[in-house]
Amino acid sequence: MSGAVVDPRLSPARAAPKKGLSLSWSDPRFRNIVWQVLILGTITAIVWYLVQNTSRNLAARRIATGFAFLGRTAGIPIGESLIDYDPAINTYGRALLIGLLNTLKVAVVGVVLATIWGTVLGVARLSKNWLISRLAAVYVEVIRDVPLLLQLLFWYLVLQGLPAPRNSFHPLPGVFLSNRGIKFPVVEWEGPFWWALGALALGILGTMAWSRTAARQQEATGVRPKVWPVALGLLVGFPLLVWGALGAPFAVEMPALRGFNFTGGATVSPEYAALTLGLVVYTASYIAEIVRSGILAVPTGQWEAGGAIGLRSSTVLRKIVLPQALRVIIPPMTSQYLNLTKNSSLAVAIGYQDVVSIASTTLNQTGQAIEGIAAIMVVYLAISLSISFLMNWYNARIALVER
Amino acid sequence: MKRITSLGALLLGAGLAFSPPAAAQDSGSATINTIKSRGQLVCGVSTGVAGFSLADSKGVTQGIDADTCRAVAAAILGDANKVRFVPTTTTNRFTALQSGELDLLVRSTTWTLGREGNLGLLFAGVNFYDGTGFLVKSAAGVKSVKDLDGATICVQPGTSTELAIADYFRLNKLKFTPVLIQDLAEIQNTYLAGRCDSYSTDASGLAAFRFQQGPKAGEHVLLPEIISKEPLGMMVRKGDDKFFDLVRWTLFAMIQAEESGVSSKNIDEMLKSTNPDVRRLVGTEGDLGKALGVDNRWAVNVIKGIGNYGEMWDRTVAPLGIPRGINNLWNKGGLHYPPPIR
Ligand SMILES: N[C@@H](CCC(=O)N[C@@H](CS)C(=O)NCC(=O)O)C(=O)O
Numbered sequence: 128m129s130g131a132v133v134d135p136r137l138s139p140a141r142a143a144p145k146k147g148l149s150l151s152w153s154d155p156r157f158r159n160i161v162w163q164v165l166i167l168g169t170i171t172a173i174v175w176y177l178v179q180n181t182s183r184n185l186a187a188r189r190i191a192t193g194f195a196f197l198g199r200t201a202g203i204p205i206g207e208s209l210i211d212y213d214p215a216i217n218t219y220g221r222a223l224l225i226g227l228l229n230t231l232k233v234a235v236v237g238v239v240l241a242t243i244w245g246t247v248l249g250v251a252r253l254s255k256n257w258l259i260s261r262l263a264a265v266y267v268e269v270i271r272d273v274p275l276l277l278q279l280l281f282w283y284l285v286l287q288g289l290p291a292p293r294n295s296f297h298p299l300p301g302v303f304l305s306n307r308g309i310k311f312p313v314v315e316w317e318g319p320f321w322w323a324l325g326a327l328a329l330g331i332l333g334t335m336a337w338s339r340t341a342a343r344q345q346e347a348t349g350v351r352p353k354v355w356p357v358a359l360g361l362l363v364g365f366p367l368l369v370w371g372a373l374g375a376p377f378a379v380e381m382p383a384l385r386g387f388n389f390t391g392g393a394t395v396s397p398e399y400a401a402l403t404l405g406l407v408v409y410t411a412s413y414i415a416e417i418v419r420s421g422i423l424a425v426p427t428g429q430w431e432a433g434g435a436i437g438l439r440s441s442t443v444l445r446k447i448v449l450p451q452a453l454r455v456i457i458p459p460m461t462s463q464y465l466n467l468t469k470n471s472s473l474a475v476a477i478g479y480q481d482v483v484s485i486a487s488t489t490l491n492q493t494g495q496a497i498e499g500i501a502a503i504m505v506v507y508l509a510i511s512l513s514i515s516f517l518m519n520w521y522n523a524r525i526a527l528v529e530r
Numbered sequence: 531m532k533r534i535t536s537l538g539a540l541l542l543g544a545g546l547a548f549s550p551p552a553a554a555q556d557s558g559s560a561t562i563n564t565i566k567s568r569g570q571l572v573c574g575v576s577t578g579v580a581g582f583s584l585a586d587s588k589g590v591t592q593g594i595d596a597d598t599c600r601a602v603a604a605a606i607l608g609d610a611n612k613v614r615f616v617p618t619t620t621t622n623r624f625t626a627l628q629s630g631e632l633d634l635l636v637r638s639t640t641w642t643l644g645r646e647g648n649l650g651l652l653f654a655g656v657n658f659y660d661g662t663g664f665l666v667k668s669a670a671g672v673k674s675v676k677d678l679d680g681a682t683i684c685v686q687p688g689t690s691t692e693l694a695i696a697d698y699f700r701l702n703k704l705k706f707t708p709v710l711i712q713d714l715a716e717i718q719n720t721y722l723a724g725r726c727d728s729y730s731t732d733a734s735g736l737a738a739f740r741f742q743q744g745p746k747a748g749e750h751v752l753l754p755e756i757i758s759k760e761p762l763g764m765m766v767r768k769g770d771d772k773f774f775d776l777v778r779w780t781l782f783a784m785i786q787a788e789e790s791g792v793s794s795k796n797i798d799e800m801l802k803s804t805n806p807d808v809r810r811l812v813g814t815e816g817d818l819g820k821a822l823g824v825d826n827r828w829a830v831n832v833i834k835g836i837g838n839y840g841e842m843w844d845r846t847v848a849p850l851g852i853p854r855g856i857n858n859l860w861n862k863g864g865l866h867y868p869p870p871i872r
Pocket residue numbers: 576577578579618619620637638639640686688689690691712713714731732734735736760762
């Protein structure tokens with residue numbers, strides 16, 4: 128802003144005398160307040176009327192209301208859950224919590240995988256290799272044109288095409304692929320693992336501190352000390368050492384076919400796999416376009432300048448182009464993350480029990496439709512706001528600092 | 531998104547007050563008046579279960595549930611064909627009825643206390659006595675539900691079936707993994723694909739499914755245990771007693787007709803009958819139809835249009851190979867016992 132021209136009203140000598148709020152229609156401040164009170168009052172009255180009338184009519188029709196059902200024993204079976212659940216003991220509240228966790232399990236894994244796969248595709252589409260860029264283009268065009276629901280049903284069908292447990296694929300020891308999902312061995316979790324995890328956390332902090340020191344030294348002397356050997360030691364060596372010192376317990380639980388199904392080990396259910404796969408494949412096609420346009424938004428001059436000072440093109444991409452492209456990429460990426468999360472509610476169609484599926488079973492068994500829908504809305508609002516908040520924070524962090 | 535529509539309608543319907551329908555011919559029932567002025571009964575059925583409600587090659591919905599709807603239309607409007615069928619899923623059926631989108635719900639729906647107590651709906655009668663059964667592939671060699679420990683079971687969510695299975699397995703200290711899919715075709719295909727060891731629903735639904743497999747029916751067996759009581763019937767909204775009465779007595783009239791030997795074939799002769807029971811049923815004596823708020827010949831219209839309960843059974847359910855069993859009349863070892871029509 129140029130300091131020369133100043134609005135005369137802003138200079139203290141010329142400013143209009145400060146008045147108290149006058150209760151006259153000619154005072155704009157007073158008018159504003161009156162209007163705002165009126166509008167707010169009308170909205171409140173309408174909402175109040177709707178709530179009153181709805182509850183009166185629900186009562187007249189003898190439809191149960193209120194959230195007391197959350198504390199009642201659920202009785203509904205649930206296929207997969209991250210926390211313990213027994214329909215005979217646990218409540219509808221816990222069933223809904225399981226639904227929320229199941230939704231998050233899809234959303235978090237889906238967002239990470241879709242970002243990686245989408246970035247690969249977006250970069251591939253800009254590749255100088257004709258075949259690679261064509262393939263990526265065809266992928267993006269085809270996948271975006273097929274409705275997601277059909278894709279989910281397709282993946283579910285493909286996974287159901289796997290052989291029965293008795294004849295399952297057995298690519299690695301302890302790993303079984305069948306129409307009951309993917310079974311794999313898990314390491315039995317014991318005390319020392321917690322300590323090793325703690326060591327890993329310390330290692331991360333140490334690595335961060337060391338890389339900051341390295342950056343400072345580079346600025347001062349122009350020579351960057353090597354970071355990776357220290358990082359390796361802190362992130363891998365240190366936790367291993369702690370685990371070893373505590374007796375290095377290591378017991379693997381192998382899945383084994385018993386009767387109808389496998390016991391032991393961990394499972395990725397066909398429902399979860401189909402949903403996550405479908406969401407990743409679909410969302411990645413949008414992310415690819417965002418990444419591509421982000422990279423294209425960086426002027427070619429930047430590439431050329433990078434080349435002129437002798438940098439390899441992969442270095443130019445990593446160090447010069449991507450950091451600038453990110454600023455274009457982040458805002459539309461946020462809405463793709465939100466889309467992926469909201470699209471995960473298509474889970475209902477292929478029998479994955481996300482929060483919508485469990486809430487709709489709950490509202491069906493209890494008859495409390497309005498409360499059930501309210502619960503779904505609150506959950507999605509909370510997830511969406513968290514994603515937006517995180518992404519806005521990240522966006523602000525990487526935004527150009529104008530000097 | 532059918533579910534959303536009916537939820538929206540519920541919110542709207544609950545939000546706005548009842549408007550009294552333009553009562554041309556006042557029957558004393560808001561629902562009957564609406565049906566009369568609309569000239570059509572709107573009836574919720576399932577999305578397609580053979581023997582219950584399934585569109586035939588001409589697009590006409592056939593089955594015992596569909597015919598129960600038609601019987602009510604015949605009683606009110608004198609014409610069994612004046613019905614609009616609305617397919618409903620396990621999870622949207624109740625909201626569709628609560629919201630007023632339907633007049634009547636006949637969708638292999640089980641009468642339970644929880645539903646009657648919480649949903650603001652009433653069961654007006656049982657048109658089929660059923661129970662939860664289990665279908666397995668013959669090749670699996672399973673002989674009893676007790677052999678299903680650790681099995682994966684396909685079941686529709688929002689049903690009384692899923693609750694019954696959870697109870698039964700807990701009681702017998704067995705474990706199972708549910709696969710819950712709402713869409714009927716999808717859950718059946720998932721079972722056929724081998725994702726589940728067993729498919730569970732009302733035994734009638736399983737018989738219908740097996741029937742639809744045609745020559746491959748032999749690949750599936752119904753296990754001997756029937757683990758729950760599932761009386762299936764007609765539901766109406768609470769608050770319209772006259773309509774409730776009419777629906778209830780329409781079914782009773784069909785059962786009584788079978789008991790009294792009145793059928794669609796002999797109904798014209800029966801109009802000349804001297805038997806007082808028959809005369810009251812066909813309206814040649816007394817004013818029972820008027821008491822219900824419809825024409826005195828209501829039962830004649832029902833029997834002409836649909837037949838008696840036995841005729842309805844033989845046309846719809848019998849072809850699936852389901853024995854009459856407990857669905858017989860009370861004096862033939864079954865549970866259908868119509869109170870006196872007098
Ligand atoms: N009687 C049970 C189950 C009803 C049910 O969903 N039955 C299945 C099989 S008989 C059905 O009608 N499915 C058809 C559909 O989903 O459209 C209940 O009322 O909850």
